[in-house]
Amino acid sequence: MSEQPDTGRPGTEPVLYEVDEEGVATLTLNRPERRNAWNLPMERRFFELLDRAAADPDVRVVIITGAGTAFCPGMDMRRLEQNSRPGESLSFNDRPPMYGRRLLPKPMIAAINGGCAGIGLIQALICDVRFAARGARFTTAFTRRGLAGEYNMPYVLPRVIGLENALDLLLSGRTFDADEAKELGLVSRVVEPDGLMDSVRAYARDIARNCSPRAMAVVRHQVYGDLDREFTEALARSYSVMEYFAGSADFQEGVDSFTQKRPPTFEGLPPDFDPEDATRDPFLPG
Structure with a gap:
């Protein structure tokens, strides 16, 4: 593979990165001593690594999870305390766009292994498919911290779980568990904690082995792009x-592999691949 794992000891790297032989990249939020609470060094490293995965043709699928027993409980309370003084506010200067990587041309899967709240829930919502460990706890949290809906969650959440369910969670800031998250449609699968990563990796590796990277990139582009189109x-x-x-x-290989009853051998996604090229009307200029 073109990338080697970052193998820092727990707590030494804010996000760990590893690519396996199947082309599955795993990003692990790695502040277990703070239950992976979000801070700016973690944010910068997280988005740097997502960009690395996007540019690497060997990477076909991305998994996001947390170290220890939590996914991400939101912004580190130390950071919130520093920005709760009168006349001070959280600056967005020089911060990466929170949803920019939703345009990543590769499938993203969240392995929610524990507490998931606030900005941690945002990272889960950026993913295409979400697995949760049974017993994992969720909350939007904002109203209980004296905040309104941050990072565009009031736009995204209704499109995932519907208007009334989204208003319930955003207005109340109540805590709910993985089984309710499944009922709401916030996650697609609930797995016993000791089997979570095995289940997520099996799903990711199946995609990596058997699905065209170009087709997946275009499907992702279609789905998100068409949400607000006529x-x-x-x-x-x-x-x-x-x-x-x-x-x-890719289509020829898909047909041949099916008729010949063998696994497909699709090429990796070139770094300069633009899914928009597939959706442009070939009969119109530009």
């Missing part, structure tokens, strides 16, 4: 995608 515009883009892939090497 039906007819989305349909036109879908026709463009169909034409884009119809004569592609």
